[in-house]
Amino acid sequence: MTEHSNASQNTATPHEHISSIGSSVAIWIVLLICTALTAGVAFIDLGPLNTIVALTIATFKAILVVLFFMHVKYTHEKLTGLVIVSAIFFLFLLLTLSMADYTTRLWH
Amino acid sequence: MATNEAAAIVPHEEPNPALLHHFVTEEQQKNAASLGMWLFLAQEVMFFGGMFCAYLVYRYKYFGDFGSASQTLNIWYGAINTAVLLCSSLTVVLAVRAAQLNKRKALTMWLVFTILLGLVFLGVKGIEYKEKFENHHVPGPSFAYHGTVPSHPDQQVNPRHAEIYFSLYFAMTGMHALHMIIGVGLFGTLAVWAWRGKYSANYYTPIENAGLYWHFVDIVWIYLFPLLYLIDRHR
Numbered sequence: 001m002t003e004h005s006n007a008s009q010n011t012a013t014p015h016e017h018i019s020s021i022g023s024s025v026a027i028w029i030v031l032l033i034c035t036a037l038t039a040g041v042a043f044i045d046l047g048p049l050n051t052i053v054a055l056t057i058a059t060f061k062a063i064l065v066v067l068f069f070m071h072v073k074y075t076h077e078k079l080t081g082l083v084i085v086s087a088i089f090f091l092f093l094l095l096t097l098s099m100a101d102y103t104t105r106l107w108h
Numbered sequence: 109m110a111t112n113e114a115a116a117i118v119p120h121e122e123p124n125p126a127l128l129h130h131f132v133t134e135e136q137q138k139n140a141a142s143l144g145m146w147l148f149l150a151q152e153v154m155f156f157g158g159m160f161c162a163y164l165v166y167r168y169k170y171f172g173d174f175g176s177a178s179q180t181l182n183i184w185y186g187a188i189n190t191a192v193l194l195c196s197s198l199t200v201v202l203a204v205r206a207a208q209l210n211k212r213k214a215l216t217m218w219l220v221f222t223i224l225l226g227l228v229f230l231g232v233k234g235i236e237y238k239e240k241f242e243n244h245h246v247p248g249p250s251f252a253y254h255g256t257v258p259s260h261p262d263q264q265v266n267p268r269h270a271e272i273y274f275s276l277y278f279a280m281t282g283m284h285a286l287h288m289i290i291g292v293g294l295f296g297t298l299a300v301w302a303w304r305g306k307y308s309a310n311y312y313t314p315i316e317n318a319g320l321y322w323h324f325v326d327i328v329w330i331y332l333f334p335l336l337y338l339i340d341r342h343r
Contacts, residue, residue: 018208019201028198032191035333039187042338050342054334062327069201070323077139080146087150091157095164102165 017074027068034061126311138313145317149324156328159283163276163335172257173269178340179258180245181277185236186337189229190329196225197326200319207312212305215315219299222322226292233285240274247275258343280332287325294318 038057046053067073072080124134131137167174203218239245244252253270257263298318301307307315 016208019205021202021205024198024201024205028194031194031197035187035190035194038334038338039183042183042334042341045342047342051339054338055331058330058334061330065197065323065327065330069197070320075142076135077143079143083143083146083150087153091153094154094157094161098161099164099168102168 017071019068019071023068027064031061031064124310134310141313141317142320145320149320152324156280156283159276159280160331160335163280166272166276170266170269170272172260172263172343173265174273175258175340175343176255176265177253177270177273177277178336180243180255181337182236182239183337183341185232186333189232190333192225192229192232193326193329196222196229197323199225200322204312204316204319207302207307207315208309210309212302212307215307216299216303219295219302219315223292223295223299226288226295230285230288230292233281240278245274247271247278258340277336280336284325284328284332287321287328291318291322291325294321 034057038054041053041057042050044050066084072084075081127134127137131140199218199221203215203222206212206214206218237246244250251267251271251274253265253267255265255270257265295318298307298314302315
């Protein structure tokens, strides 16, 4: 509607992304459905799959929040992606190397 | 190149008062502020990452005890709080949008909604913590735990190991709650300034960066919820 013209008149930075209400609400509903889903699945016994399903849903939710709510999908600053990827990389480095150590020790 | 850009914007428009002298364009200034915020969030990932790592190591080592202790948590408190946080993330998105569209009242309103949802989260957390105190599940001299290892009814849980679970529970949810309290304080300040008309489509960087912080705190909870409440329901 008038949003676009408003934006181009008043926003000094022309590349600014303004999220539409519709898409934000849609993402929000998907996030709530995922929350209900992950809570529901926890009551079903899937064995070791419970952990995998719960963490997969959590990661899906986190990706939605980062891409759409934090506007990373629309950013023009390429370094943002580098910061995010390196944060995730170093987190995995911390977790995998620590677990590689503790799971291969023979102490009790 | 820098002079070209400056020449391109200066002649036909009033300079934006929010543009600081060491930046060439407003976009450059915004990108720098946003990048700084993302760097801060990257070190927050490492900060929480240390606690997640400790949780993984001890859950691996005391698998049965952690399973039993995790099953004492009420899944509904966690689920309701997840939903409350997701709602607050939506109100933050709408607040940023209102700022971009120069809607001062809407911006203030969405910030106030965000604060209220943050307080609801902290209230639910408070009820949960109160139950932990009543059940002697708070680590310390009064800690007491009786239970059996899931699917091994003959095996008693070592209370010291359950205490480690609850130490990590309080450390992780406590640090998360502290971040929430800081966020509520930030949005409180921003709401007052927004009401006074400090922010507009020309300048709303603090709203956007506080929003990034709030979404990050939301993501931490998105992972805390399954790890602490859900994955040990069944053993």
